[in-house]
Amino acid sequence: MSAPRPAGQPLVEVRDLVKHYAAERGWFGLGRPRPPVRAVDGVSFAIGGGSTLGLVGESGSGKTTVGRTMLRLQEATSGRVFFEGSDVFALDSGRLRALRRRMQIVFQDPYSSLNPRMTVGETLREPLKIHHLSGEVSSLLEEVGLDPAFAKRYPHELSGGQRQRVGIARALSVEPRFVVCDEPVSALDVSVQAQVLNLLADLQSRRRLTYLFIAHDLAVVRHIADTVAVMYLGKIVERAPAAEIYALPRHPYTRALLSAVPEPDPRATKRRIVLSGDIPSPAHPPPGCPFHPRCPHPKKSERCRTEVPPLREVPPQSGHLAACHYAEQPM
Amino acid sequence: MTLGTWFALLVAIILAAEAVRAVRHRAFGSERWRRFFRHPTAAWGVGILAFLVIVAVAAPLIAPFDPDRQLDIIGLKNHPPSWTFLLGTDVLSRDVWSRIVYGARVSLGIGGLGALVAVSVGSLVGAVAGYYRRWVDAVLMRTVDIGLALPRIFILLMAVALWDRLPFWVLVLAIGLTSWFGTGRLVRAEVLSLRERDYVLAARALGAGxxxxxxxxxxxxxxxPVIVSAALGVGNVLLLEASLSFLGIGIRPPTPSWGNMIADGAPSVYTAPWTTVAAGLAISLVVMSLNAVADGLRDALDPHEEGGAT
Structure with missing residues (x-):
């Protein structure tokens, strides 16, 4: 165990992370080179120990790629990631393996995240063996709310929620400090979603975990995130403390996403912002503000088409960042 | 044929039938085996293969004569089938049935071991190519392309040129090492899709090497796909061994193999067809049985038909 970090210093920090997928060049590299797919295009954030950053965006926004490059499951094109002060991308394979114990991931699809040919017990014993840990399968299962008898079962005998609990237990088996939760509840029934979210929250407080919580809608993140970052086309377009972003969203994209969150009160009247068109291809991002072709902001101008808005602090609250030229104007 | 060998043959048939029954009995417990037996020919395939394996193992009990012994080179040359000589005798007055029984050892042995070598090498190469991709994949797959393009007989002839008298294990290795290319490709394709599964990423995230x-x-x-290609591979290797032996570069006489039995009988195929027909039928029977079993396995192991979601 390393010494506790001084307060205020983040546990995880991502600086200008970029991941471009080179397009196929055809036969022997002949033919016209095509532009790379800009899955992640300069993302920066920091997560304090024990807190949760909610990373929200629609499919294709690059949020999953952020999580996977941070754990070096995919190599980043450029940028840096610091974990407990050490540069993750600079580690050799031995130190990387040691780091694997500290950073873990929970996947979205509970059906493909467990090896169908291994029992739950075998799945959970594997990481213990790799890192020579003395943990017990039964206590891991109990911790995620499963009967220890599940150790003998195969994944296909379990429900989606039970599988997801096994996936969480597997991530916890190596006693990590930081867990990337990659849409851990999107594939589950609504009734099970709440249970799994509560489990993740319980585990966070019990084990003092730090989460990067990836989701495609703001409603799920609301209950678990301390800070929320919204991604669009590989960029963070807005980042703010959770209470802040739900009360006063600044970026028109965030406002559109929030207006899509179902309202439990049927009498509440709320203007729904419906975005036109689809998310553009990350191989051909629009010039200027990436959101401008779909932006419903009344102040939208020529400037949006030509000038990329930087992610900047929007007054009056400090710590509220948005990448919009007209973030201050109401919509 | 003596009473003892008839009895042994009967026991072999009963054992093979029992084996099928036992496997079938398990079928009631598992969806997978039920799908296997949905193929009407699969049970026959298993039965015939089981019978031939039992015959090969128990050859000394079942063969009425020494397979290499020339019984009476003048009186019993090319004797037609009779109760004493079930499948007749060959040009050197050896009992064909006894040679088929002992030949099963050699032919099935080469088929099984050769396919085992081929499938092991193919799986390993395919897995490495698919997992590492990039230049490793390029190098290995171009090797496969070359392997598939070269005539196998040519490679084997070169191997034969190196040894005066090809030992059994060299033949097995030579056949195995020239038969894995298809399997390699198959496994690579499968691995390319499997390596993107979340459980593979999870294992890597946990620090697995x-x-x-x-x-x-x-x-x-x-x-x-590996099991299916192994089942088909045994048949292919068996056929290859037969061609090699027919060309005189496989198993050397007097050791009987089904391939060199055809070669021995070829000159008298019109006057004494039983010598070649018996060995030819044995080969066809095994290959057809293997194809039937492979078909059944393909359905049984198809993950798309797996009960529930996989």
């Missing part, structure tokens, strides 16, 4: 990921997570899930 490449070997652990390949052997624990990737290959076991690629088992279905």
């Amino acid at each position: 490449a070997g652990g990921v390949i052997f624990r997570h990737v290959l076991p899930n690629a088992a279905a």
Whole structure:
């Protein structure tokens, strides 16, 4: 165990992370080179120990790629990631393996995240063996709310929620400090979603975990995130403390996403912002503000088409960042 | 044929039928085996293969004569089938049935071991190529392309040129090492899709090494096409051995193999067809049985038909 970090210093920090997928060049590299797919295009954030950053965006926004490059499951094109002060991308394979114990991931699809040919017990014993840990399968299962008898079962005998609990237990088996939760509840029934979210929250407080919580809608993140970052086309377009972003969203994209969150009160009247068109291809991002072709902001101008808005602090609250030229104007 | 050998033959048939019954009995418990037996020919395939394996193992009990012994080179040359000589005798007055029984050892042995070598090498190469991709994949797959393009007989002839008298294990290795290319490709394709599964990523995130990921997570899930290609591979190797022996570069006489039995009988195929027909039928029977079993396995192991979701 390393010494506790001084307060205020983040546990995880991502600086200008970029991941471009080179397009196929055809036969022997002949033919016209095509532009790379800009899955992640300069993302920066920091997560304090024990807190949760909610990373929200629609499919294709690059949020999953952020999580996977941070754990070096995919190599980043450029940028840096610091974990407990050490540069993750600079580690050799031995130190990387040691780091694997500290950073873990929970996947979205509970059906493909467990090896169908291994029992739950075998799945959970594997990481213990790799890192020579003395943990017990039964206590891991109990911790995620499963009967220890599940150790003998195969994944296909379990429900989606039970599988997801096994996936969480597997991530916890190596006693990590930081867990990337990659849409851990999107594939589950609504009734099970709440249970799994509560489990993740319980585990966070019990084990003092730090989460990067990836989701495609703001409603799920609301209950678990301390800070929320919204991604669009590989960029963070807005980042703010959770209470802040739900009360006063600044970026028109965030406002559109929030207006899509179902309202439990049927009498509440709320203007729904419906975005036109689809998310553009990350191989051909629009010039200027990436959101401008779909932006419903009344102040939208020529400037949006030509000038990329930087992610900047929007007054009056400090710590509220948005990448919009007209973030201050109401919509 | 003596009473004892008839009895042994009967026991072999009963044992083979029992084996099928036992496997079938298990079928009631598992969806997979039920799908296997949905193929009407699969049970026959298993039965015939079981029978031939039992015959090969128990050859001394079942063969009425020494397979290499020339009984009476003048009186019993090319004797037609009779109760004493079930499948007749060949040009050197050896009992054909006894040679078929002992030949099963050699032919099935080469088929099984050769296919085992081919499938092991093919799986390993395919898994490595698919898992590492990039230049490793390029190098290995171009090797496969070359392997598939070269006539196998040519490679084997070169191997034969190196040895005066090809030992059994060299023949097995030579056949195995020239038969894995198709399997390699098949496994590579499977691994390319498996390596993107979340459980493979999870294993990597947990710090598992490449070997652990390949052997624990990737290959076991690629088992279905491997098993099917192994079943078909045994038949292919058997046929290859037959061609080689027919050309006189496989198993050397007097040791009987089904291939060199055809070669021995070829000159008298019009006057004494039983010598070649028996060995030819044995080969066809095995290959057809293997194809039937492979068909059944393909359905049984198809993950798309797996009960529930996989």
